[in-house]
Amino acid sequence: MTAKIALSDIHKSFGSKDVLRGVNLEVETGQSVVVIGGSGSGKSVMLKSILGLLTPESGSIKIDGQETLGVARRHRAHIDNQIGMLFQNGALFDSLPVWKNVAFRAIQNDGMGEADARDLAVDALKRVELGPELLDLSPASLSGGMHKRVGLARAIASKPEIIFFDEPTTGLDPIMTDVINHLIRDCARELGATTMTITHDMTSVRAIADKTALLYKGEIIWQGTTEQLEASDDPFLNQFINGLPYGPIEVEGQRIEAASSQMGAE
Ligand SMILES: Nc1ncnc2c1ncn2[C@@H]1O[C@H](COP(=O)(O)OP(=O)(O)OP(=O)(O)O)[C@@H](O)[C@H]1O
Ligand SMILES: [Mg+2]
Known part of the structure; x- marks a missing residue:
C-alpha cells in the first residue's frame, strides 16, 4: 500500500x-x-x-x-x-472573530458566504465540544485551552485527510x-x-x-x-521519554554524564 x-x-x-x-x-x-x-x-x-x-x-x-x-x-x-494544521502557537487571527477563524479556509478559498461559514464553524466547534456562544468572540478573549480548541476546530473544519x-x-x-x-x-x-x-x-x-x-x-x-516504546532499552529513547538530564543525548553540543553532572536541589 x-x-x-x-x-x-x-x-x-x-x-x-x-x-x-x-x-x-x-x-x-x-x-x-x-x-x-x-x-x-x-x-x-x-x-x-x-x-x-x-x-x-x-x-x-x-x-x-x-x-x-x-x-x-x-x-x-x-x-x-x-491538509489541516494546528500551529505551535495556535496562530488564530486576533482581528477576526472565532467563526471567521474557524471557517477561514472556506471563506478565503471557496468564497463561502456568512451564513454557511457560521454553520460550518458551529459544526467544527461542536466537534471540539464548544458551543455557538463563542462564534462572535475575539480569540484574544479566550483562555489558553479554549484557544487551542478553537485552533483545533479550524484545523478540522474542512474535514481534511491529513492533519498536523x-x-x-x-x-x-x-x-x-x-x-x-x-x-x-x-x-x-x-x-x-x-x-x-x-x-x-x-x-x-x-x-x-x-x-x-x-x-x-x-x-x-x-x-x-x-x-515497543515502553519496552525499548534504547538509551536515547529512554533518556528522552524519562526526561533524564544525563545520558547519550547532546544538549547544545554537550553530552551530560551522570557522574559529572552537578544537579542542584530543585
Ligand atoms: N527560518 C529559519 N532560519 C534559520 N534557522 C532556522 C529557521 N527555522 C528553524 N531554524 C533553526 O532550525 C533548528 C530547528 O528548529 P525547529 O523550530 O525545527 O526546532 P523544534 O524541534 O521544532 O524545536 P521546539 O521543540 O523548541 O519547537 C533550530 O536551530 C532553529 O534555530
Ligand atoms: Mg517546534
Whole structure:
C-alpha cells in the first residue's frame, strides 16, 4: 500500500547549520504518528517542509505517492486543500472573530458566504465540544485551552485527510492536556484522517500515537509502537521519554554524564 505521507532522505540546512540530515519517515493512511525530539532538533522544520513552507535542499516528500518537493506554491492547492494544521502557537487571527477563524479556509478559498461559514464553524466547534456562544468572540478573549480548541476546530473544519499538530498541548494544565489529546484522537478517528503530531509531552504520545518517531540530530533514530516504546532499552529513547538530564543525548553540543553532572536541589 502506498504511504499517505512518505519522507525520504530529507536534507535542510540554514547557512552552515544542518538541521535535517536525512530524514526518513512513512505515515500510513489513517495512522497517527507522533514525532518527539528535543528543542531545536528540527521537528517544526520537518513539518514546514511537508507543508511546503520551507524547501529542503534534497530528498523526497510524497503525499499519496505524488512528489510534492519542488512543486510550485501555486500548483500545490490540491495538496494544501487536503491538509489541516494546528500551529505551535495556535496562530488564530486576533482581528477576526472565532467563526471567521474557524471557517477561514472556506471563506478565503471557496468564497463561502456568512451564513454557511457560521454553520460550518458551529459544526467544527461542536466537534471540539464548544458551543455557538463563542462564534462572535475575539480569540484574544479566550483562555489558553479554549484557544487551542478553537485552533483545533479550524484545523478540522474542512474535514481534511491529513492533519498536523505542532505542540498541541504545550502550556496547558494536565486536565486540559488530557482533553486536547482525546479531542485530537477522536476527531482524527471520526474523520478517518491521517495525523502527524509533534510534541514533548509523553502523555500525548500514550494517548494518540499509533507510531512514535524520535528525531535527533536531524535524523529519525528510532520509531515504533507505544508498546515497543515502553519496552525499548534504547538509551536515547529512554533518556528522552524519562526526561533524564544525563545520558547519550547532546544538549547544545554537550553530552551530560551522570557522574559529572552537578544537579542542584530543585
Ligand atoms: N527560518 C529559519 N532560519 C534559520 N534557522 C532556522 C529557521 N527555522 C528553524 N531554524 C533553526 O532550525 C533548528 C530547528 O528548529 P525547529 O523550530 O525545527 O526546532 P523544534 O524541534 O521544532 O524545536 P521546539 O521543540 O523548541 O519547537 C533550530 O536551530 C532553529 O534555530
Ligand atoms: Mg517546534
